[in-house]
Amino acid sequence: MRLWNKRLAGICSVLLLSVFMISADFGLPVSAAGNLPRLTDMADLLSDSEEFDLSEMLDEISERQQVDLVVVTVGSTDGKSAMVYADDFYDENGYGFGDGRDGILLLISMDERDWYISTTGYGITALTDAGLEYLSEIIVADLSEGNYAAAFTGFAKLCDDFISQARTGEPYDIGNLPREPFNAVRNLAVAFGIAFMISLAVTGIMKSQLKTVRKQTAADNYIKQGSMQLTKKNELFLYQNVDRRKREEKSRSGGSGGSRTHISSSGTRHGGKGGKF
Numbered sequence: 194m195r196l197w198n199k200r201l202a203g204i205c206s207v208l209l210l211s212v213f214m215i216s217a218d219f220g221l222p223v224s225a226a227g228n229l230p231r232l233t234d235m236a237d238l239l240s241d242s243e244e245f246d247l248s249e250m251l252d253e254i255s256e257r258q259q260v261d262l263v264v265v266t267v268g269s270t271d272g273k274s275a276m277v278y279a280d281d282f283y284d285e286n287g288y289g290f291g292d293g294r295d296g297i298l299l300l301i302s303m304d305e306r307d308w309y310i311s312t313t314g315y316g317i318t319a320l321t322d323a324g325l326e327y328l329s330e331i332i333v334a335d336l337s338e339g340n341y342a343a344a345f346t347g348f349a350k351l352c353d354d355f356i357s358q359a360r361t362g363e364p365y366d367i368g369n370l371p372r373e374p375f376n377a378v379r380n381l382a383v384a385f386g387i388a389f390m391i392s393l394a395v396t397g398i399m400k401s402q403l404k405t406v407r408k409q410t411a412a413d414n415y416i417k418q419g420s421m422q423l424t425k426k427n428e429l430f431l432y433q434n435v436d437r438r439k440r441e442e443k444s445r446s447g448g449s450g451g452s453r454t455h456i457s458s459s460g461t462r463h464g465g466k467g468g469k470f
Contacts, residue, residue, distance in 0.1 A: 237266075238301070265301070267303070306470055310467065313463055
């Protein structure tokens with residue numbers, strides 16, 4: 194009886210291990226991060242504390258949204274384009290949730306000064322082409338100034354927002370993008386205030402230089418006597434010209450833009466966008 198119990202326990206252990214391995218092979222959420230962590234800073238752009246904070250943020254958002262958020266920095270892409278390197282890195286290291294391998298990866302290559310965002314599965318739905326353009330305009334400003342921690346944190350937070358919006362059934366897209374992350378009214382008021390103060394200073398200087406100018410109450414001093422005599426007044430309508438053009442209708446659909454995709458070397462469908470910083 195005791196021998197039978199040991200054999201039964203061994204069989205159960207093998208079955209449990211098999212279930213776990215099958216789950217991993219099918220990409221179920223229990224093995225979300227693949228073979229590498231979600232932050233791989235090979236270019237050493239972040240301090241230890243910044244790496245810790247960013248890793249915690251990427252893990253929390255990824256697990257909550259069931260979409261892998263990955264940040265990778267490298268010295269060089271070794272002759273590959275940023276798009277190919279980002280797609281291959283994502284595919285070869287097992288990132289992504291579920292059968293669609295849902296995820297979003299941000300690649301930074303320092304030698305080429307390249308950045309690229311690769312989207313997969315639900316990441317393609319959440320980050321449309323218009324959404325990628327919006328996101329890149331924000332993070333590239335920080336990348337160009339060397340504020341890498343701010344750029345990566347902004348990337349993670351915006352992806353979280355875009356994924357949440359996509360869950361509502363209307364992803365951020367053309368005509369349906371979030372508001373700019375700054376106070377435009379305040380910035381315009383400051384700009385007008387500065388311009389007004391400069392104009393006051395300039396006109397004050399110009400006015401102080403006009404020593405011989407005096408105010409005139411009439412235009413008599415500027416007209417030569419007898420030089421202008423009106424004998425007849427008449428208004429004559431010549432013609433009118435009307436130019437009619439058809440006004441192009443703009444789509445009001447928030448999701449009309451969508452995402453362009455391509456197939457990576459491993460056969461996985463990706464979306465994405467890249468550029469220089």
